[in-house]
Amino acid sequence: MAVASPAVRHGARAVIAVLAGLVLMTGNAAAGRAAPKPSVKQLKKELAALQKESDRLIEEYYNSRRAQQQADRTEKGARERLAAAQEVYDRESLQLRTLAVAQYVGGEPNQVVQFTGSQDPQGLLARMALGQHLVALQEARLRGYAKVRNERRKAEEEAAARAEELGTAVADLERRKEKAEKLIGKIRDRIDKLYTAPGVRRPDGTWVPQLPDGSENITPRMRLVKTLIKERFAVPYGIGCYRTIQDGGEHPLGRACDFMLSHGGAMPSAGEVQRGNEIADWAIKNSKRLGIMYIIYRQRIWHARTGTWRTMSNRGGTTANHYDHPHISVY
Template sequence: MESPTSTVRHRTRRLAAALVAAAVALPLCSGAMPSAQADPGDNARFARLNDQIEKLDKAYGGDLAKLKDAQHDAKQALGRARNLQNELEGARGLVAQLAATQYMTGSTDPTVSVIAAEDPSQLLANYSLASHIAQNKAARVQQIKKLVADQEKARAEAQQKTKDLEKHIQDLVRQKSRIRNLVKKYKPQSPSVGMGGVTPRMLNVKNTIDREMGPFPTIGCVRSTGDPQDHGTGHACDFMVTTGGQMATGNAQSLGDRTAAYAIAHASKLGIKYIIWRQRIYDMRSPGWDPMSNRGGVTANHYDHVHISVF
């Protein structure tokens, strides 16, 4: 026949064993729980979507407010899922470790030693202590069960938010052509001088080039000083890519190259007569780039602006 102390010890060991089983079985209580290395809400997918957002921002002319709002929601949901997963892993590990220690050693935990005391006079107090410990452990197990459910809910929310973000991006990609046209139409316009007396054809070329290639530091059209050539009659504009007579390099030179190439490609449609850029001239009446003589300076040699004349 077992002694009261032996009975309490056996009950304590059975309690510990039950806690081990509960801690191990927790993932089954609310669906399979992801491991510590899992990706709650699919962070890798979210990172790929962020790359797409950066590209769309550049392609569509700046901050896409609605898209950024969806991006923020997805990021917050992913953060909640990660935090809950970390808390859940820590809680499960703590309970499982404590229960396993009690079960395997029977005495490592101080409370087990107290419960297993040989003094019969302490039996009732020890039994009450064992009940108290059991209640606390059971409450902790219930907390972990709730963490499992909360983490699964947060994970599902994060995945849904990521899907919503993906849909926003897909919608924007499908509307790419329409949005680009809007961006061109309403993007900042280049400051312009000498617009009084410009011909309608030159005005159309100026507006088209600015919309498609600009903005430029400035666009200058009608003037009568120096060697005005077509500027004097309103048939030419200078599309400046630098200011202060600075030689165009890097991005500025690239802008000039693209502007000249666009003017050549659309010359027939726009009525362009010739283009001058970087001490060369491209005359539509005799196509091809031809060198020009040195006129003595950066601006005079057209190294800081693209000159476009119309018929």
Template sequence: MESPTSTLRRRTRRTALAVLAIALPLACTAAPSSAAAPRSLPALPSDPGDSGKFAKLNAQINKLDKAYGGDLAKLKDAQYAAKKALQKSQSLQNNLDEARSLVAQMAATQYMTDGQGPTISMLAAGNPSDMLSGYSIIEHLAQNKTAKVAQIGKLVDEQATAHDQAQKKITELQKEIKDLLAQKKRVEALVKKYKPQSPSVGMGGVTPRMAHVKTVIDQEMGPFPTIGCVRSTGDPQDHGTGHACDFMITTGGVMATGAAQAHGDATAAYAIAHASALGIKYIIWRQRIYDLRSPGWRAMENRGGVTANHYDHVHISVF
């Protein structure tokens, strides 16, 4: 008949081997998706040439910016989305690699010590009261490893989704560039019609054309709580060169609703209707952009706030 001590040792060793049963398959890059059956966890390439492809697209964007009258905000938004998707895919891949490596190392250590690591050996050699405590620790380790396996399965799914999203955003960016190139002659005519202007002195650096648009919009659609034009902070784009103004509909980061939203809608509509006469390049309002070089409203990426997403002001840029 077995003594209580030998029985507990046997149970402790069985639990440790159960931990191995969880960890060891990870050394071969496989993990169970459920208790019923294991599934293969193929390692997706986090960057199958995407960074190089993205760099080439960025170079094209820089050339188009110069040729098409500056700041292609609609295109820059697609560029931002692709960059953000690529970063997320890379981050998830790094987390996945770390999780795989950790569990594989634990499995390899147990395997090389014949299924009995130093901690397990120490616990198995103690007296019955110590082993009761040791048994609880082993159970805790087993649960942690089970959780790590589940985390890996989740990371695989998340990384696959992020990778597909990055590919989608790069494809959308390529389409934006292609659409602009297809309208090259029309855009060149716009750029020729609205020749570049130098910033004026004594008006904060606003160009004469932007100053004229500011006056007209304020006369026809004002008053506005405030109108902000030249700035160099954050992501200034055309603001930095005096080619843009923000016509605030509300203040304090409050989203425009009701009558205020209707005011913003009317201001954006007026700017579009008179864009040709005024030399307006694009309008941004309520997380959408209307670029006269590629007409039509297009949804923009979420920048994380009311003001950043233009829910409290109408942005107008000029050639």
């Protein structure tokens, strides 16, 4: 049996190593295919379905609130009708008591005396008929009060039952809505993590600056940040990025955008202020991955170097002090 030379043995070992590597790579590839990472398209499809479910829950929530308010209005109307009927009841009851006292004190003759001729029969019958008519009229009004009272009691019971039922439904919808919103937030975070800032990152964590391009005159890095914020937070009052004014900032370099929360320098609403807070928090959370250099919002500045907020000097206006928009600059 021939013995292989050292060179042949070395070559054989190399081939075996290569084959083993190929087998390992194939196994890893198969494992990767078994559990692939979801694509942006898949995650956005899942996000749209969750958003639709969240919108449906919110609609059900407000429908239940409106039904509860309608039940409250019905009970209030019944309570007001009862108050009016109570006045009638009190007045008619007083008249009945007054009539009874008058008859007792006046010694209204009994029927035997009435027909013995001691008094004028026609006058007596007329007074009896009038008295009976008054009593019947007052009794009818009292029966009307009883009907209104019963209706009010029924409305009150129905309103209470409806309020309890709706209260349970609203609480359940609120829990489901919060759960859906949390899931939406998680999916949006997963989508964000699929994106990384284009360009070269230095060892110290900073990024090599980019040149602006395209019709917007902003850098690819700034464009990515702008797109992600627009998709996630809507920003209904517009986004301003490139401008020619040389103010020492990044706007003329295409490396900054303002995400507006109001028009014409007006102070934004509480909801828009919260939107600005959420944009700023998001930018801080994703700053390292997306190459965000600093954020200015509500007369404060956050810089990637320090990782903290610092109060800025007063520049004399709502917009100048960034109360109506967060400003984001990238490297």
